[in-house]
Amino acid sequence: MTGIGDVRAAAARIGGHVLRTPVVEVAPGVLFKLECLQHSGSFKxxxxxxxxxxxxxxxxxxxxxxxxxxxxxxxxxxxxxxxxxxxxxxxxxxxxxxxxxxxxxxxxxxxxxxxxxxxxxxxxxxxxxxxxxVHAYDQAEVVAGQGTVGLELMEQTGGVDTILVAVGGGGLAAGVTIGAGAGAGGVRIVAVEPERIPTLHAALEAGRPVPVEVAGVAADALGATRLGDLAFGILSTAAVTSVLVGDEAIVEARHTLWERHRVATEHAGATAYAALLAGAYVPAPGERVAAVVCGSNTDPATLPRQGSAA
Structure with a gap:
């Protein structure tokens, strides 16, 4: 199984080719890891x-x-x-x-x-x-590369209590779980999935990755029909929590990211934040929570609400 040594090796290998994306605190105890500013518009x-x-x-x-x-x-x-x-x-x-x-x-x-x-x-x-x-998510080198998001985040913040991360095929969530050192009393990983593409949720219920139907506003980026085998092995072992958010919550989070924070993101990129905004995940008092804003490849004309001057 991919481990922290693989993630550290990946960080050294790709360091001259990728950006060290910023972390910003947008409210007391709430941080964004802005992978939407990464080369090519996403953590990928x-x-x-x-x-x-x-x-x-x-x-x-x-x-x-x-x-x-x-x-x-x-x-x-x-x-x-x-x-x-x-x-x-x-x-x-x-x-x-x-x-x-x-x-x-x-x-x-x-x-x-x-x-x-x-x-x-x-x-x-x-x-x-x-x-x-080059597989989109179910490949050891790919998972290790995505794990550098978690490694970087922990270095930049000095540590957080919880990381919210969107899930489709699971490569990012699995990588962040390893890179951030989740489990065994460490940082908590909360996997946020669209209700209409619950790949991890369904896999955890079945005890193995199973096919799901794909639909909804985030389907173009989170549209895997099945969680990756590597991701399942990592996420189930680390006891990662899965929460589901509806399309309306994702749309609202995307608009809010733009109108309140001027962060331009696609629907998938707003999915992790949707869990906070909609109350699917409620932090405890004093908890430090980081949401990975993972992608920005979208039509900018669609960022404001219809009829908004934002």
């Missing part, structure tokens, strides 16, 4: 660089399937390293993210109605070309 670039830099990349380059953010991260890393990238995204991928992929010079294939169908097509293509696969 950390795992992408760690996977690619840990391997020998063939002439056919790298290949990935993505709802959008992972593809942007792989395309960004590939361009920075001077290698070819081929990205498969579902037909429901955000136009903003598809445009970003084109701008980064990736070869794009839009196929399937959900992420898993794009992933199947990418796996078939990788078998044909020999390209290096």
């Amino acid at each position: 670039v950390r795992g992408a660089f760690n996977r690619i830099l840990s391997a020998e990349v063939p002439g056919s380059g790298v290949i990935a399937a993505s709802g959008g953010n992972h593809g942007l991260a792989v395309a960004y890393a590939a361009r920075a390293l001077g290698i070819r990238a081929e990205i498969f995204v579902p037909e429901v991928a955000s136009p903003v993210k598809v445009a970003g992929l084109r701008a980064l010079g990736a070869e794009i294939t839009q196929i399937g109605s959900i992420y898993s169908e794009a992933a199947e097509a990418a796996a078939k293509r990788a078998a044909e070309t020999g390209a290096l696969r």
Whole structure:
């Protein structure tokens, strides 16, 4: 299983390629880790660089399937390293993210109605070309790379009591759990999931990752149909708590992040904060809580509420 040593090695490996994103205290005891300011617009670039830099990349380059953010991260890393990238995204991928992929010079294939169908097509293509696969979440090097978010957060804050993190496939939550040293009396990890994509919640109930239906406002980024096996092993062992938030809460959190804090984020990026705003997670008196604001690839025109002058 991926451990803290892997996360520290990832931090050393990718340090010259990713940003050390800021942590801001927005209210007494409430902090944001602003991964929305990361290269390519999300934390995903950390795992992408760690996977690619840990391997020998063939002439056919790298290949990935993505709802959008992972593809942007792989395309960004590939361009920075001077290698070819081929990205498969579902037909429901955000136009903003598809445009970003084109701008980064990736070869794009839009196929399937959900992420898993794009992933199947990418796996078939990788078998044909020999390209290096960079999985969106269920790969040890990717999880270790995402773990640098937690490592960094604890260094920047001197420690917090609780970290709220959004879950789709689970790579970020698993990485942060390791990087922050969760469990065994340490920091608490609260996994925040859309009610309409409860991958971790369903896995914990079943005792194993199981398929779930994918729908809702955050589906383009948190639209894994099943929690990753690596994530399940890590999150279930660390006794991570899963809380669910509705689409209305996610939309409200996104608007509030923009209107109150001028933080621009996509729906998935606002999901962790939604748990605080909607009361799905209520901190104890004196508790220090950090929410990971994990992605910003969105249409800026949609940030204010309809009719708002914000």
